[in-house]
Amino acid sequence: MTTAITLDHLIQTRLAEIAEDAWRDHRVMPVRSGDGRVLQLGTGAVWEQWYCQADHDGYGPCNEPLLTSEQASTLTGMFNDDEPIPTPKIPSVEIELLDPSRGCFMPDCLYHWSDVVAEYRKAQG
Template sequence: MITTRLAEIAEDAWRDHRIMPVRDGNGRVLQLGTAAVEELWQCHADHGYGLCGEFLLTHHQASTLTGMFNDDVPIPNPLIPPVEVELLDPSVGGFLPNCLYHYSDVVAEYRKAQG
């Protein structure tokens, strides 16, 4: 049932937002400062400048890279609107709404925090 739901979420994300999950083993390690996360999603939408191709990070990943470990929004003013999807949350053993942020917005927020 979980595998089926993950496949449905991936299909909906591609159809509605042109974002694609990265298969296990194909993801890169994304590092900012001393924190690192694994690439899980990629954007293939056209935001007005051609195909994007940027990494997309979950709320938790964005919080990890920016050093904001709380429930607040890790990227308060993203240039590219975040994509809302349902993701499997192991801590609750089910699917919860989540946001995917573009890597460029995470980097901009990190640089802003660094001064």
């Protein structure tokens, strides 16, 4: 008997592994499709895809949305090859994400919402 493995199955399996690793290593959780919040800053808006459950300060889970580099760049209006948040107050989380424009998994950083807001305000003057 031959078992056929589809590309969709491989992608779903890899996404599940990434989510498990993100939880184990960083206490980061993916948001279920359709369950995320719309995060708006200035005239830009993005859909929440990840959130933080780490206890950074000893007062319980963070619960902040986490934004990818592309999302952070979209909201801050700063598109460059460097990190969109050069000095985050809370360290960014590096994980592997599916990059649909390239059709593969690539390393990316997740930034806390508070750091994106702070960078936006700094850029606004």
